[in-house]
Amino acid sequence: MTVPGALPPGLEHHPGRLDGSAQAALLAAVRAVATAAPLYRPAMPGTGRPFSVRMTNCGSLGWVSDRTGYRYQPLHPETGRPWPAIPPLLLALWHELGGYPHPPEACLVNFYDPAARLGMHQDKDEDDLEAPVVSVSLGDDGVFRFGGSPRGGPTRSLRLRSGDVLVMGGASRLLFHGVDRIDPGTSTLLKGEGRINLTLRRVTRP
Ligand SMILES: O=C(O)CCC(=O)C(=O)O
Numbered sequence: 001m002t003v004p005g006a007l008p009p010g011l012e013h014h015p016g017r018l019d020g021s022a023q024a025a026l027l028a029a030v031r032a033v034a035t036a037a038p039l040y041r042p043a044m045p046g047t048g049r050p051f052s053v054r055m056t057n058c059g060s061l062g063w064v065s066d067r068t069g070y071r072y073q074p075l076h077p078e079t080g081r082p083w084p085a086i087p088p089l090l091l092a093l094w095h096e097l098g099g100y101p102h103p104p105e106a107c108l109v110n111f112y113d114p115a116a117r118l119g120m121h122q123d124k125d126e127d128d129l130e131a132p133v134v135s136v137s138l139g140d141d142g143v144f145r146f147g148g149s150p151r152g153g154p155t156r157s158l159r160l161r162s163g164d165v166l167v168m169g170g171a172s173r174l175l176f177h178g179v180d181r182i183d184p185g186t187s188t189l190l191k192g193e194g195r196i197n198l199t200l201r202r203v204t205r206p
């Protein structure tokens, strides 16, 4: 269930921030990224269990995960090539909404098929936690869960629709969050079912 009410400080939801034509333009840019840097399936540190979400990146650094751990690296783990550049539309969004003077270095691209989900976690592999994480959703709705801690505690859900932007910064920068479910058939943006999420991140301290 999506619970209405004020969001915690630092968590900003911008519903419909991208209109239909901006979503289509961004989707074309994401397709070009995925052509240069194909989606692949990361594995959990330790167990090597595959993620249900497929991933790629753009930017000078990309977030990757395999048996040896989570990290940022300049090269695609399968092609060995540098990640493509972050599309200008995303850089503009970062500067408009991020409230942070330096550019992002990484943009993680997540592709969720209707069965994919992302467990509760914190985004904390970045050295610079002063910068927010700016997240853009395309395609089918995703049910985003946030709050709580490793020991539990209350969580809330937020429905993220195509074109929505979510900023996790300030007191919410290390908020626990995850994606419980994708609702297939809620958007016609993608050719098929599924959801794309893009997260812009500053990794190093400027
Ligand atoms: O798909 C989303 O909305 C969240 C993605 C996320 O939490 C991440 O990539 O770290």
Ligand SMILES: [Fe+2]
Pocket: 121, 122, 123, 177
């Ligand atoms: Fe995250």
